[in-house]
Amino acid sequence: MDLIERIDQWGRTTPDRPAHISGGEVLTYRQLIAKSDLLADHLIKTLPQDRSPVGIYGHKENEMLIGFLGCVKSNHPYIPLDTSLPAHRVDAIISTAQASLLLKPDDIAQLTHRGQSSNFEMRRLQKDDAWYIIFTSGSTGDPKGVIISRGCLESFISWILDEQGFKDSGEIFLNQAPFSFDLSVMDLYSSLATGGTLFSINKEDIAELRALYQSFAVSGITTWVSTPSFARMCLMDAGFKASLLPGVRKFWFCGETLAPEVAANLLQRFPKAEVWNTYGPTEATVATTSIQITRKILEKYPALPVGRAKPGTLVEVHDSGGSSVPAGERGEIIISGSNVGLGYIHRPDLTSKSFFEYKGWRAYRTGDAGHYQDDLLFFDGRLDFQIKLHGYRIEIGDIEANLQALENVRDAVVIPAMKQERADHLVAFVIFKENPTGSEFENMQRLKKGLGSRLPDYMVPRRFIFLREFPLTPNGKADRRKLAEKIQ
Ligand code: AMP
Numbered sequence: 001m002d003l004i005e006r007i008d009q010w011g012r013t014t015p016d017r018p019a020h021i022s023g024g025e026v027l028t029y030r031q032l033i034a035k036s037d038l039l040a041d042h043l044i045k046t047l048p049q050d051r052s053p054v055g056i057y058g059h060k061e062n063e064m065l066i067g068f069l070g071c072v073k074s075n076h077p078y079i080p081l082d083t084s085l086p087a088h089r090v091d092a093i094i095s096t097a098q099a100s101l102l103l104k105p106d107d108i109a110q111l112t113h114r115g116q117s118s119n120f121e122m123r124r125l126q127k128d129d130a131w132y133i134i135f136t137s138g139s140t141g142d143p144k145g146v147i148i149s150r151g152c153l154e155s156f157i158s159w160i161l162d163e164q165g166f167k168d169s170g171e172i173f174l175n176q177a178p179f180s181f182d183l184s185v186m187d188l189y190s191s192l193a194t195g196g197t198l199f200s201i202n203k204e205d206i207a208e209l210r211a212l213y214q215s216f217a218v219s220g221i222t223t224w225v226s227t228p229s230f231a232r233m234c235l236m237d238a239g240f241k242a243s244l245l246p247g248v249r250k251f252w253f254c255g256e257t258l259a260p261e262v263a264a265n266l267l268q269r270f271p272k273a274e275v276w277n278t279y280g281p282t283e284a285t286v287a288t289t290s291i292q293i294t295r296k297i298l299e300k301y302p303a304l305p306v307g308r309a310k311p312g313t314l315v316e317v318h319d320s321g322g323s324s325v326p327a328g329e330r331g332e333i334i335i336s337g338s339n340v341g342l343g344y345i346h347r348p349d350l351t352s353k354s355f356f357e358y359k360g361w362r363a364y365r366t367g368d369a370g371h372y373q374d375d376l377l378f379f380d381g382r383l384d385f386q387i388k389l390h391g392y393r394i395e396i397g398d399i400e401a402n403l404q405a406l407e408n409v410r411d412a413v414v415i416p417a418m419k420q421e422r423a424d425h426l427v428a429f430v431i432f433k434e435n436p437t438g439s440e441f442e443n444m445q446r447l448k449k450g451l452g453s454r455l456p457d458y459m460v461p462r463r464f465i466f467l468r469e470f471p472l473t474p475n476g477k478a479d480r481r482k483l484a485e486k487i488q
Pocket of ligand 1: 136182183253254255256257258277278279280281282283286306366368379382388392393
């Protein structure tokens with residue numbers, strides 16, 4: 001597959017078809033191709049030819065897509081950065097990635113307003129050239145940037161299109177996830193590769209159910225891509241059913257556990273639609289396994305499987321010694337194959353911990369526990385302190401390190417408060433260096449504000465509990481189990 005060529009051809013064959021609709025603004029394929037060529041031309045002329053990354057900082061604007069393709073066509077991988085990231089975090093990402101430029105939608109609009117580029121020559125990516133770099137939470141407080149090559153992305157998209165039988169038929173894909181979260185890669189490139197329309201909903205829509213439903217009613221969405229958390233939120237309203245979205249034929253989920261009741265409710269309210277569960281980390285390009293969740297699967301398995309590996313991939317469960325375990329036994333999920341990324345940008349230390357060569361392929365230790373049953377993979381939780389909160393991937397250590405960097409904080413431990421076996425919100429336990437002045441409420445507000453300037457809102461704990469000491473385990477570490485008992 002030549003993904004860029006596939007996308008560009010829509011500019012020639014169906015130039016007036018909408019490529020992206022966001023907040024009522026429409027970007028056609030003609031505009032997308034012409035403007036991304038213009039941007040690429042500008043980047044080739046102004047940036048060193050060193051394949052250095054370019055940050056694209058915005059939300060769901062049409063210019064985000066122009067920015068992404070403009071970077072790729074100039075052989076500079078892009079880093080999608082959502083506006084939910086505070087300036088401190090954006091600075092940390094730009095500096096870790098050694099990015100040569102940070103572009104915002106206004107910059108992109110200005111650079112591309114002319115409309116068409118003359119005699120532009122695209123820089124074609126080789127298989128192992130980076131296409132994008134997505135930053136995820138890192139356990140020591142520094143975000144880490146996963147490098148995804150052209151080969152990885154094309155392997156992933158080819159699989160999705162084959163499996164789902166998408167023809168070039170102009171599907172309309174829901175884009176719920178911010179572009180900084182790799183779930184969005186699933187809808188973005190499935191749509192662009194097939195001449196479809198990406199229908200983005202923005203954070204204002206999501207915060208206001210009525211606005212969201214108005215968006216849905218006019219959307220014509222045929223393929224729904226979101227986290228299970230988002231679907232669960234929509235299902236809380238009885239109006240979320242086939243009459244609101246009569247065109248939906250598929251629900252695709254990835255990123256966190258799909259609860260059986262969410263799948264069952266969707267099948268009931270959208271009788272003509274299929275529900276799919278897919279699994280995988282950013283490091284292995286969005287998703288590596290998949291399964292259609294039918295009524296039969298729901299009846300048979302109380303916890304839903306995440307499916308079978310995509311072709312060209314080996315997904316094994318290993319014991320701590322690195323040997324594959326028999327079906328039914330738990331171990332760590334190891335992914336190897338064509339969709340495993342190139343590692344973490346400028347972090348060879350972290351890369352060598354998690355990426356390795358296995359049976360001649362690039363392989364990744366997911367840190368996920370899992371087992372096989374009936375030739376199907378099941379996800380059994382994490383082996384470390386990474387969590388998913390409402391679909392967001394968070395390293396608990398990232399929040400703790402950023403809390404400890406705040407003034408007067410001696411030590412901090414963060415624990416997810418659980419509800420029906422899912423993380424519901426975060427609770428921070430904090431020890432101050434010196435007795436602070438002010439009430440507990442004021443101190444909590446001060447810490448929330450300090451943390452909010454370093455981390456996105458979804459990583460700021462909802463509750464704070466101030467202690468003089470932490471209970472300790474026999475080997476002298478903060479006893480997380482005892483702390484968790486205080487909040488459950
Ligand atoms: P991210 O890199 O944000 O996509 O997060 C990857 C992690 O999300 C995986 O390592 C798993 O822990 C979790 N995850 C992804 N897909 C699923 C799924 N279908 N079911 C359960 N957990 C999942």
